[in-house]
Amino acid sequence: MSIPFWCVFISALLIIIAKVPVAREMQAQGGYDNHLPRNQQAQLTGFGARALAAHQNSFEAFMLFAAGVLMAHTTQTAGWLIDLLAIIFVIARVLYLLCYWADMAWQRSLVWGIGFVCSLLLMLSPTFRTVLI
Numbered sequence: 001m002s003i004p005f006w007c008v009f010i011s012a013l014l015i016i017i018a019k020v021p022v023a024r025e026m027q028a029q030g031g032y033d034n035h036l037p038r039n040q041q042a043q044l045t046g047f048g049a050r051a052l053a054a055h056q057n058s059f060e061a062f063m064l065f066a067a068g069v070l071m072a073h074t075t076q077t078a079g080w081l082i083d084l085l086a087i088i089f090v091i092a093r094v095l096y097l098l099c100y101w102a103d104m105a106w107q108r109s110l111v112w113g114i115g116f117v118c119s120l121l122l123m124l125s126p127t128f129r130t131v132l133i
Contacts, residue, residue, distance in 0.1 A: 002078070004069045004122075007086035011065055014093055015058040021051040021101060047101065054100035058093070061115055065089050068122025075126040082125060089118040 001009075025048030026032045026040050033040040041052050065086075072082050092115035099108035 002073075003083040004072065004086040007090045008066050008069050010090050011058075011062050011093060014090075014097065015055070015062060018051070018055040018058045018097055022048065022055050025051060047103075050100050050103060054097050057100075057112075058097070061093060061096075061112075061119070064116070064119040065122070068119045068125075071123050072125045077125045082122065085118045085122050085125075089115050089122075092118065 022041065022044070023032060025044055026037065028048075029040065029043070041048075044052055069086060072078070092111045095111040096108055096115065099105075099111060
C-alpha cells in the first residue's frame, strides 16, 4: 500500500481517536447516554465541547483529504510531493487535535490551514503531474 493510502487509513483512525475524550467527558456527566448521545454531547462545555468540535472536524477534513489522495491516485500522479503532502496532512491533523484539546486557538487554526492546503494541493496535483514524475 502506498504512503498516501496509509495516510488515509491513519486519518480514518484519527476520527476514532478524536472521539475518545468526547466519550470520557460524556461518561463524566453521569454516564454515557447511548440512547441519545447527540443530546448529551450538545450539553458538553469546556474541554468536552472542544473535544466534540475536534471530533466533528475530523470527519470534515477526512473527506477532502481522501478525495485529494484518490484524485492523485486515479490520475496516476505519484511521487515524493504526493507522499509529502499526505504525511504533512496527517501530522497537521494530529497537531490540530492536540491544539484543540489544549485550547490553543490560533495554533489550531494554523495547523488546520496547513492540512487544508495539503488537501487542495493533492486535488490539484494532476495539473502539475509532470513536475512530480
